[in-house]
Amino acid sequence: MDNREKIMLESLELFSKSGYDNVGIQEICDNSSITKPTLYHYFGSKSGLLEEIMLENHKKLRNAIISSAEYSGDLPLAVNKTVRSYFNFAKNNPGFYRIMLCSFCAPVNSDLYRVSHKLMLNQYEIIEKLFKSAAADHGNMKNKHTSLAVTFIGHINTYISMWLNNFRELDEDLVFSASHQFMHGIYS
Numbered sequence: 001m002d003n004r005e006k007i008m009l010e011s012l013e014l015f016s017k018s019g020y021d022n023v024g025i026q027e028i029c030d031n032s033s034i035t036k037p038t039l040y041h042y043f044g045s046k047s048g049l050l051e052e053i054m055l056e057n058h059k060k061l062r063n064a065i066i067s068s069a070e071y072s073g074d075l076p077l078a079v080n081k082t083v084r085s086y087f088n089f090a091k092n093n094p095g096f097y098r099i100m101l102c103s104f105c106a107p108v109n110s111d112l113y114r115v116s117h118k119l120m121l122n123q124y125e126i127i128e129k130l131f132k133s134a135a136a137d138h139g140n141m142k143n144k145h146t147s148l149a150v151t152f153i154g155h156i157n158t159y160i161s162m163w164l165n166n167f168r169e170l171d172e173d174l175v176f177s178a179s180h181q182f183m184h185g186i187y188s
Contacts (some may be wrong), residue, residue, distance in 0.1 A: 003043045007032045016095035019102065020050060020112050024099050027169050047111045054103075057096040058119040062126070063167045064089045071133035075186075078130055080179040083156055089169040098164055103159060124149050141186065148186065155182055 001009075010032040014023045026044055029036055043049035044050040068081035090097040103116035127149040135141040141148065159178055 003034055003038055006058070007034060007039055007042060007049065008053050011049055012057075012095045015050070015053070020099065021110070033136070045109060047115070050111055051115045053096070054099075054115050054119055057093060058100075058116075058122070059101075060093065061089050061096075062122060065123070066126055069130040071130050073137065075134045075138065076179065076183050078134070079183055080153070080175060082127070082130070082152075083179045083182075084175045086156045086160065086163045087163075087175060090163065090169055097160060101161060102156075102171070107108070123153060127152055138186070151185070152182060 007028065009159065011023070011028050014028060014031060025036060025039065028046070028049070029039055032039075040050065043052060064085045065082055068085040069078060071078050099112075100116065100119075103112045106112040106116070124146075128145045129147040131141055131148040131152075135143075135145065155178065159168060159170065159174060163170045168174065
């Protein structure tokens with residue numbers, strides 16, 4: 001593992017445990033066994049480091065959900081696959097997912113919000129596309145793709161938040177239950 005990867009991994013761990021604003025450059029350097037000039041060489045600043053962490057990890061999340069959220073005539077299947085993709089991604093990337101969830105409520109003028117805002121919107125666009133495509137077969141969904149995307153992602157993130165805080169397990173039973181629950185909301 002090179003210094004860049006090491007810095008990103010250590011920083012992600014620190015940010016997820018203590019919060020981005022509570023971690024200083026020196027703490028990152030100490031935990032990564034590097035000097036400040038090394039960190040600045042790779043990332044330019046703490047904000048630049050956060051941006052690289054968010055971009056790299058969001059790309060993985062995007063790749064995980066983009067194919068599962070593809071509508072091919074079977075909405076319950078697409079919803080189920082998408083819930084599973086989110087849950088699996090969160091289980092494999094808990095530190096990043098915690099930071100991402102924090103970014104949803106970060107102050108608008110903060111580094112965390114600035115860096116993650118476009119990434120969050122990208123997720124909504126992927127899920128909106130699913131519901132917009134499905135509306136052709138499900139008339140009650142017409143022109144509701146934005147609210148459905150917001151509700152669906154919020155539904156998923158609530159379960160993931162519970163898992164991150166040891167209240168619930170992200171297992172196949174929950175994939176089924178969460179998918180089923182959401183689908184009943186659409187059909188009602």
